[in-house]
Amino acid sequence: MFVLCSNHADMEETERIEPARRRGRAAASNPSGRFEPYRHVIVADGWDREEEPTPLRTEVTEERPRRVLTTNDSPDVGFDVSLNPYRGCEHGCIYCFARPGHAWLGLSPGLDFETRLIARPQAPEVLGRELAARGYVPRVIAIGTYTDPYQPIERDRRIMRRLLEVLSAHDHPVAITTKGMLIERDIDLLAPMAAKGLVHVGLSVTTLDPATARAMEPRVPSPARRLLVLRRLAGAGIPVRVMVAPVVPALTDHEIEAILAAAAESGAKAAGLIVLRLPAEVAPLFRDWLAERFPDRAARVMNRVRELHGGRDYDPAWGRRMTGQGEWARLLAARFDLACRRLGLARALPPLRTDLFRVPGGSGSQLSLF
Template identity: 75%
Template sequence: MDADGSPIPASRRPGRAATGNASGRYEPYVRSAFDDGWASDETLPPLRTEVTEERPRKVITSNESPDVPFDRSLNPYRGCEHGCIYCYARPMHAWLGLSPGLDFETRLIAKPQAPEILARELGARGYVARVIALGTATDPYQPIERDRRITRRLLEVLAAHRHPFTITTRGTLVERDLDLLAPLAAQGLVQVGLSVTTLDPGVARVMEPRAPSPLRRLETVRRLTEAGVPVRVQVSPVIPGLTDHEIEAILSAAAQAGARAASATVLRLPREVATLFRTWLEERFPDRAARVMARLRELHGGRDYDPDWGTRMTGQGAWARLLRSRFDLATRRLGLKELPPPRSDLFRVPREPDPQLSLF
């Protein structure tokens, strides 16, 4: 879709999930493509990833949601090149005057000063350490991290302060940082949540087009576990009629790879994500699109999305109870248990070098 919602040709969006680039909800105008009569044989090039930079005033974000087990988070990037069509963070791009569609996947914002700002926040007078969730909105190990290394530098700051944190990712680049993560895990300071939504490589390729394959993610679970890093597999989101039949298989594969815990949430489609997902579903899986959406509405009280606390991530009704029962039975059978939270009692603020030479 162009800014007005019309589709963008598939030739211009290889390796992308969204089909268009509809204007964000805050934009005062909608741009429309139309034929002005000047026919042209010019073929526009494929969309490329663009990265700009910002310097935020702060990087630790607080939240009061009762649906998540943390009250502060940290994200080194806005937008995500993995391009998962279901990503609940897509609407945040509208705050920037960009589209939650293809802009979210191709027009990324990096925060190169984030490590220095984090160090300042952790060193502030009166700061109290509690678990920081890294990568809750966009993936800290998306492809641009390979060159930008912002996540790597954030880990170095957290390690210097012995600050507890968790990582949520579907990126195998997390293996690069095992030299930092393994010693922190030995002190009980870190956990990694690795998302595995499907084991079907075909579904994964069109649903999460630039994320590593499911089998490669399971290999990352194994490597992290062998290094002593506790891993939770996240079967999220569960998509009824498309991936829900794989719950047990994903959990079994994750347990075999060494995962110690598991979690699951059902698909949620806030704001612009609902239209993006429906359009994607009709293009990629036209034979089951109506069934998927009907089942999803059963989970969300007849709507595409239920924003209410307590039900938005689990769904409600008979199907929600069935999914939860299947998940609970499988995790008990496989020995996947809850992980204790990372410890906060080791936190310290590194001392600045004393410019005065010591006499002793």
């Protein structure tokens, strides 16, 4: 049964979910979010029965958004307008900085983030209305900067595809970030947009080792499969930037040059690097994951993480949160820059065009008389 503990400080250890129930998931627990007044604790009540644990299944609910375009004024990201077709992400990357967002929904940043997803099926229609609004000024829309638009549920939901259809109809620029192979399905839309200078794709490759990838990103396509996606996108004329992100010190940092070389050989034109960041609830989830999956190097990884972030698990300061600080951060950046120069990978792709934007059927919402 469950009991409630009113004081979060009373629970230093989070209740772990048995491995059989969370097979194919990264988080080992489902802690309450930081805004919840109570924690749920599993206790034995004497009625235990010998039966197979029920695996956690993905649940999807729907949200009806009034607006879908959001803005930010962060100086260290390359966009100021973004859109998210989903909340939560079935890819389940243990390091995902978006996990704390589930706490705002009254859900757990742990297993809930991977299994209790929210889809926004009306997003394409809402986007169309926003783009057609009087006075709208086109700016590059970033999709996939929070949760992946090509996570597995997109196969059936097709929200991302319908968003691309709206953007294509308006000749509107879009920058997509993903790890998912489902993006190949939409090459028929992306290639004509790319020919007009309307789309970039950022493809994240964190490691080339399939075992590390499976542990760290349990429902993401394998590294080899992601490189094949990169090759197919590039072959269709779609500009692709490989993202070595995040770099996990003492676990994947030694692969920077190999990842860049494999990406360049597959057709990437540019590259970016982001060091591991562990905001809010992500830090304890990541520490638990390390202790379970890589106990031999857990202490070393976290020591390096703290060295990168001024002695803390995470430093949220702009200008440092994604690059880190100190000698080790400078060494990472120097290695990355040297490899990019050697491989012909630019820091960024050419800017996307906004001058082609149009509202189908005429200007604004005024209908033609003839």
